[in-house]
Amino acid sequence: MSAAAEGHEAQSQDILAKVHHDLNVWGFPDEPIDLGFGPVFLKTIVMTWIVMVLVIIFTVSATRNMQLKRPGKLQLMVEEMFLFLRGLAVENLGTKKANSLMFLVFSLFIYLLFSNLLGLVPTMMSPTADVNTTLGMSLSVFILAQVLGLYYKGPSYFKHFVQPFVFFLPINIVEELSKPLTHGFRIFGNIYAGEVLIAVLLGLIPITATIFGGFIASVVWLSFSIFVGFVQAFIFTMLTIVYISMSSAESH
Numbered sequence: 001m002s003a004a005a006e007g008h009e010a011q012s013q014d015i016l017a018k019v020h021h022d023l024n025v026w027g028f029p030d031e032p033i034d035l036g037f038g039p040v041f042l043k044t045i046v047m048t049w050i051v052m053v054l055v056i057i058f059t060v061s062a063t064r065n066m067q068l069k070r071p072g073k074l075q076l077m078v079e080e081m082f083l084f085l086r087g088l089a090v091e092n093l094g095t096k097k098a099n100s101l102m103f104l105v106f107s108l109f110i111y112l113l114f115s116n117l118l119g120l121v122p123t124m125m126s127p128t129a130d131v132n133t134t135l136g137m138s139l140s141v142f143i144l145a146q147v148l149g150l151y152y153k154g155p156s157y158f159k160h161f162v163q164p165f166v167f168f169l170p171i172n173i174v175e176e177l178s179k180p181l182t183h184g185f186r187i188f189g190n191i192y193a194g195e196v197l198i199a200v201l202l203g204l205i206p207i208t209a210t211i212f213g214g215f216i217a218s219v220v221w222l223s224f225s226i227f228v229g230f231v232q233a234f235i236f237t238m239l240t241i242v243y244i245s246m247s248s249a250e251s252h
Contacts, residue, residue: 044130051114051127059110082106088238092245097152101244104144108137109237112187116229119195120222128232129192131184138184141240149247157247183239187232194225 033042062074071079085105089098112128119126127133149157161172 040132041130043125044127044133047118047125048115048127048133050124051111051118054114054118055110058114081109085109085237089241092241093248097244097248101241105237105241108240109233112233112236113229116187116191116233117226119191120198120225120229126191126195128187129195131188131192134188135180135184137236138180141183141243142180145243145247148244152248179243183236183243187236190228190232194228198222198225 033040058074059078062072062078065072066075082102086098086102089102089105092098093101115126115128115133117126118124119129161176162169163172
């Protein structure tokens with residue numbers, strides 16, 4: 001690496017460090033802490049609880065006074081999202097399986113959507129920008145898919161590991177184990193990269209306004225980040241439906 005490239009890299013790191021310091025008005029520690037079950041980032045835990053509270057407020061507000069003749073805007077929004085996701089689930093899983101899993105599918109999409117968008121608020125962070133969150137969710141989906149595969153197909157579920165030939169056993173095992181990794185890293189990479197780029201913009205634009213120690217980034221980039229947040233929540237949810245469908249379908 002040339003001296004100029006090293007200088008640019010060092011300058012970028014200094015900019016990111018300064019922006020993160022300015023945004024950390026809540027005083028979260030930069031290093032993980034040990035809560036007795038392993039090292040975790042305190043900021044991720046706090047942001048996760050904030051997301052859960054926001055999801056509860058949103059869903060309760062949308063369904064508190066449900067009406068058939070004159071539904072409110074929030075009710076219509078939630079109903080459209082639910083019907084859209086249910087249509088995808090029915091198409092891939094069938095009506096019976098889809099109805100039994102809609103609580104998971106809808107909750108997963110709403111949680112991921114709020115998590116992805118929270119990082120766009122000054123001084124906040126997306127829980128999905130922490131790889132521990134996304135890998136934990138993808139591993140949970142992976143385990144659920146295996147359990148449902150055994151539940152619906154019994155011991156015959158393991159036949160797909162030796163198809164089309166027994167020699168494909170190692171390849172099929174590697175393919176199966178790679179699913180939670182790609183599932184979790186995909187959303188983490190996109191959300192984390194978006195937050196890093198926003199931080200770079202904040203450090204490079206001197207006229208950026210400040211709010212509570214944070215900044216208002218480019219409107220265009222924020223709009224794109226909102227779009228990415230929606231897309232990544234949809235992709236993760238759709239892949240969850242697909243993985244469960246692949247493991248529980250009659251023919252693999």
